Amino acid sequence: MKAAKLIVMYPVPVDRALFERRYTEEHVPMAVEKLAGKTRFVASLITSTAGNAPAPFHRIAEVYFPSMAELEACLHSEGGQETASHAMEISSGGAPLFLISEVETFDFQ
Template sequence: MSEVKFTVIYPTPTDIETFEKLYQEEHVPMAIEKLAGKSRFVASKVVGSPQGKAPFYRIAEIYFPSMAALEACAASEGGRETVAHAVKISSGGAPLFLISESETFQFNPA
């Protein structure tokens, strides 16, 4: 069974220092506390691209065990508040929101 993933992709902020402060001190704690039903949260900072300047700055991936769990979270007050906060702190433009099913393939090192 595949997991369901809610992805938030942030464009490069107009003020990286302010964005990072808000993201680390407000947004991540809010997501951890208020996104009910999540199974894990992965926060990544984009450090480069082989194609030149990366068009995005951060990517957040929130995993849920099912679409029903994601939908319940999205409908909750905490879910709506967290999404609104993501939009509020994204000074480089509106973040992209994606919902996907994910499969994990694991490999053992040689």
């Protein structure tokens, strides 16, 4: 069974400082507490594109689950719905993009 991942891509906010405060002080703790079944949470701050063009996204969050069934159960749970609603509320640059993916990992040494 493949692992699964929820990806949330936040557009560049109208007020970056306000977004960062709410994201780090409110949203991340909420996600940690309320997203049942997660195995890993990665929060990336986008600093540029490879060609140094303006990036269309400010943050990308990745939440890993052991299976697609566990990810879907989380999304339909009260905690998952509350966390998704909060993501929409704090995203002042437009609605965040929610993606669901299967995960394959390749490690190199």
